[in-house]
Amino acid sequence: MWILTSTLSPEAQATLTVFTAAIWLWVFGTLNDTFVALAAASALVLANVMSSEEFFAALGDDTTWLLIGAFILSAAVTQSGLALRATAYLTRRVSTPHGLVHLLAFAVTATAFAVPATSGRAALILPVLVALRGVLPTPQQWLVKVLALVLPTVVLFTAAASLIGAGAHLITVQILGTNDLPEISFTRWIVLGLPYAIVMAHVSAEVVLRMFSTAAQRAEKVRLTTTDFGDGVTGPLSSGQQRTIAILGAAVALWFSESLHGIDPALVAVLAALLICSPQMGTVDFKDTIRQVPWNLLLFMAATIAMSGALLSSGAADVLATAILGSAHPTMFVALVIIVSSAAHLVIQSRSARSAVLIPLVVATAPAIGANPVAVAFISTVAAGFCHTLPSSAKPLAIFSGHEPAPFSNRELMRVAAVLFPIHLIVMALFAWLIWPALGLNLYL
Numbered sequence: 001m002w003i004l005t006s007t008l009s010p011e012a013q014a015t016l017t018v019f020t021a022a023i024w025l026w027v028f029g030t031l032n033d034t035f036v037a038l039a040a041a042s043a044l045v046l047a048n049v050m051s052s053e054e055f056f057a058a059l060g061d062d063t064t065w066l067l068i069g070a071f072i073l074s075a076a077v078t079q080s081g082l083a084l085r086a087t088a089y090l091t092r093r094v095s096t097p098h099g100l101v102h103l104l105a106f107a108v109t110a111t112a113f114a115v116p117a118t119s120g121r122a123a124l125i126l127p128v129l130v131a132l133r134g135v136l137p138t139p140q141q142w143l144v145k146v147l148a149l150v151l152p153t154v155v156l157f158t159a160a161a162s163l164i165g166a167g168a169h170l171i172t173v174q175i176l177g178t179n180d181l182p183e184i185s186f187t188r189w190i191v192l193g194l195p196y197a198i199v200m201a202h203v204s205a206e207v208v209l210r211m212f213s214t215a216a217q218r219a220e221k222v223r224l225t226t227t228d229f230g231d232g233v234t235g236p237l238s239s240g241q242q243r244t245i246a247i248l249g250a251a252v253a254l255w256f257s258e259s260l261h262g263i264d265p266a267l268v269a270v271l272a273a274l275l276i277c278s279p280q281m282g283t284v285d286f287k288d289t290i291r292q293v294p295w296n297l298l299l300f301m302a303a304t305i306a307m308s309g310a311l312l313s314s315g316a317a318d319v320l321a322t323a324i325l326g327s328a329h330p331t332m333f334v335a336l337v338i339i340v341s342s343a344a345h346l347v348i349q350s351r352s353a354r355s356a357v358l359i360p361l362v363v364a365t366a367p368a369i370g371a372n373p374v375a376v377a378f379i380s381t382v383a384a385g386f387c388h389t390l391p392s393s394a395k396p397l398a399i400f401s402g403h404e405p406a407p408f409s410n411r412e413l414m415r416v417a418a419v420l421f422p423i424h425l426i427v428m429a430l431f432a433w434l435i436w437p438a439l440g441l442n443l444y445l
Contacts (some may be wrong), residue, residue, distance in 0.1 A: 009314070009315060011047075011048075011049045011313075011314035011315070011316075012314045012315045012316040012319055014043075014044065014047040014049050014314075015044060015047075015049050015310050015311055015314040015316040016316045016319070016320070018040050018043050018044055018047070018049075018307075019040070019307065019311060019316070019357075021040065022036055022037065022039075022040040022307065023348065023357065026348055026349075026350065026353055027347055027348060032296075033300060033350050033353060034296050034297075034299050034300040034303065037299075037300050037303035037304050037307065037353075037356075038299060038303045040303070040307055041055050041303040041304075041306045041307050041310075042055070044306070044307065044310045049310045049313075049314050050306065050309065050310045050313065054306060054309060054310075055303075055306045056302075057306075058174060058301065058302035058303075058305040058306055059298070059299075059302045061174055061305075062264055062265075062266035062267075063163075063170040063173055063174055063266065064170070064298060064301065064302065065266040065267075065269065065270055066163070066164060066170070066186075066265050066266040066269045067116055067117075067164060067167065067170060067269075067297075067298065067301075068269070068270070068273070068293055068298070069266065069268075069269025069270040069271075069272060069273040070115075070116040070164045070269050070273075071116055071117075071120065071292070071293045071294065072273035072276065072277065072284075072289050072290070072292075072293065073114070073247070073248060073251060073269065073272055073273055073276055074114065074115040074116060074120050074124070075284060075289045075292045075293075076244050076247075076248075076276045076277075076282075076283050076284045076289070077114060077115065077124065077244060077248060078115075078120075078123065078124050079283070079284060080240060080241050080244045080283060081233075081241070082241055082244065082245070083124050083125065083127060083128060084127055084128065084131055084229060084233055085233040085237075085241070086107065087104075087107070087128045087131065087132075087229065087233075088224075088226045088229040088233040088234075089226065089233075090103055090104075090107060091103065091104075091224045092224060092225055092226050094222055094224060095221055095222060095223070096218070096219075096220070096221065096222055097140075097143055097146075097209065097213065097217065097218050097220060097222055098209065098218060099222070100143065100147075100222055100224075101143075101146060101147065101150055101205050101206075101208075101209050102202055102205055102206070104128070104147065104150070104151065104154075104205075105150060105154045105201045105202055105204075105205040106201070106202075108121070108125060108151060108154045108155055108158060108201065109154065109158040109161060109197055109198060109201045111124060111125070112158050112159060112161040112162040112164075112165045112197065113161070113162050113164075113190075113252050113255070113256075114248055114252060116164040116165070117164075117165075117166060117167055117294070117297065118155050118156055118159050118165070118166055118351075118394065118395060118396050119294075119395035119396065119399065120294075121155050121159075121396070122151075122152055122155050122395060122396035122399040122400065123399060125151050125155065126399060126400065126403060128151070129144070129147055129148055129151060129400070129403070129407070130403070131229055132144065132147060135224060135229060136222075136224075139220075140217075140220060140222065142212070142213060142217060143213075143222075144407055145212055145407055145408055145412075146208060146209055146212050146213060148400050148403075148407030148408050149208045149212070149407075149408055149412070149413070149416055150204070150205045150208045150209070151396075151400065152394070152396035152397050152399070152400045153204050153205075153208060153388060153416065153420070154200075154201045154204060154205060155396045156385055156386070156387060156388060156394055156396055156397075157197060157200035157201055157204055157385060157386075157424075158197040158198075158200070158201050159197075159385055160193040160196050160197045160200075160381075160382045160385055161190065161193045161194045161196075161197035161198075162186075162189065162190060162193065162194075163184070163185075163186045163189040163190075163265075165193070166351055166352075166385070167297055167300075167301050167351070167352045168351045168352045168354065168355035168381055168384060169189065169381060170301060171301055171304060171305055171308070171352055171355045171356055171359065172184075172355055172359050172377050172378070172380075172381045174305045175305065175308050175309070175312075175355075175359045175360060175363060175377070176363070176373075176374060176377060178305075178309050178312075179312055179363060179373075181363070181373055181374055181377075182374055184374070184378060185258060185259075185265075186255050186258055186265040187255070187256060187257075187258050187259055190256070191439060192378065192436060192439055192441055193382065195431075195435060195439075196382060196427070196431050196435075199427060200424070200427060203423060203427070204420055204423075207416075207419055207420060207423065208416055211415065211416065211419065212412075240283040241283075243276075243281055243282075243283055244276065244283050247272050247275050247276050247281070248272070248276075250272065251268055251269065251272035254268045255268060277289055297352070300350070300352055300353075301352055304352055304353060304355075304356030305356070307356060308356045308357075308359060308360045309360075311360040311361075312360045312363065312364060317360040317361055317363070317364035318364050318365075320361055320364075321361050321362075321364045321365035322365075328369060329369075330369050330370045330371045330443075330444055333365070333366070333369050333371055333376075334371060334376060334379065334432055334433075334443065335429070337358075337362055337376055337379060337380050337383070338379060338380075338383045338425060338428045338429065338432065339425065340358070341354070341358055341379075341380040341381075341383035341384040342383045342384070342386040342421070342424060342425060342428070344357075344358065344384060345384070345386065345387035345389065345393045345394070346389060346393075349387075349392060349393060349394075351384060351385070351387060351394070354384045355380075355381055355384060358380050358384065359377050359380060359381065362376045362377055362380050363376075363377055367445065370444055370445050371443065371444055371445065372441075372442050372443055372444060372445055374441070375432075375436065375441045375442060375443050376443075378436075378441065379428070379432050379436075382428070382431075383424075383428050386420070386421065386424045388413070388416060388417040388420060388421075389413070389414060389417040390410060390413065390414070391410065391413065397413065401413070
């Protein structure tokens with residue numbers, strides 16, 4: 001690689017060499033992804049491509065603190081037992097398999113505003129599947145397989161609803177900010193991402209339901225009562241659950257109304273985390289909860305953001321983009337971004353790593369082609385949410401497939417991915433060229 005890039009500037013040459021090595025290790029190596037990212041970023045500092053201050057700056061960014069606060073909040077929600085209680089409450093009036101599947105798809109969508117990252121939401125929702133396995137009668141156990149496929153599928157698609165839905169979203173926002181481009185705020189992300197999330201949640205739920213059931217099965221009656229889920233979900237809410245709901249509700253309300261009060265979402269998350277861990281109002285111990293924050297993910301984000309910044313500042317992104325895309329027509333460029341971003345999970349399993357590789361390229365290329373770099377970066381990030389092919393493609397799939405007894409096979413998961421992939425591309429195209437521009441995200445300059 002060093003010889004092949006010998007005509008470039010020393011900075012671009014070093015960046016491309018380090019980046020290629022990192023991607024190779026992410027795809028084929030056995031080393032931890034975060035270890036590789038930190039080593040690559042450190043190498044770029046030693047090569048004078050970026051300063052140590054630029055390397056460490058990402059850890060102090062407000063989006064990192066937003067995620068830290070949100071993870072502490074989600075730990076309290078997970079421990080509170082509210083997920084199972086909410087399931088019992090919501091399903092008590094469900095009478096059909098269709099109603100059950102779509103109600104749970106809607107509920108999973110709502111968790112994107114309270115629980116960060118897809119792995120956290122999957123861990124929150126898995127007990128719901130376990131509980132339903134125990135309460136559904138034997139003739140309707142086919143619904144367990146349907147829900148085992150629907151729930152993680154919806155988790156992955158609906159991450160697009162919220163800025164905290166995936167670490168990749170925060171990487172995209174930070175890359176835009178470091179390149180003096182307009183950042184996408186918490187509320188702006190909701191306006192753009194929530195409609196897509198709702199559409200894909202219910203479309204994918206319906207597709208999976210029809211793939212793994214007959215018309216006769218879908219016509220069956222479902223009868224669930226609150227008491228089916230055990231004594232712990234009946235009666236009044238405990239004081240701890242009430243406080244958890246109050247603090248979480250206040251945080252989400254402040255996130256949604258950022259434009260009215262101007263309080264930074266990261267500060268809201270930190271204050272809510274302090275309240276939920278406080279001796280008087282809190283429901284969890286701060287020392288125990290802080291250990292549950294996925295520091296591995298946060299360090300990975302910081303390192304990949306630094307690498308992405310180096311890719312852009314060194315000019316390496318321009319070189320790569322020109323070599324790969326040349327002078328493509330803007331429409332063809334956007335179509336390629338959607339397809340490549342959607343298929344990238346087959347090569348790079350980490351969603352954050354995919355954004356760290358793809359976003360600098362599209363941001364560098366878009367202006368010269370005549371496309372809006374902010375719009376294309378958002379489109380690429382959302383499209384990369386399709387990672388449904390194998391359990392190793394995404395943590396929610398691994399979490400659900402690893403539960404014993406195995407609720408679905410790899411072959412069944414691949415069947416679902418094969419059907420959903422073209423649907424995903426069509427929906428992405430509709431949003432990219434019609435709906436998001438109507439919401440103010442102009443696709444072209």
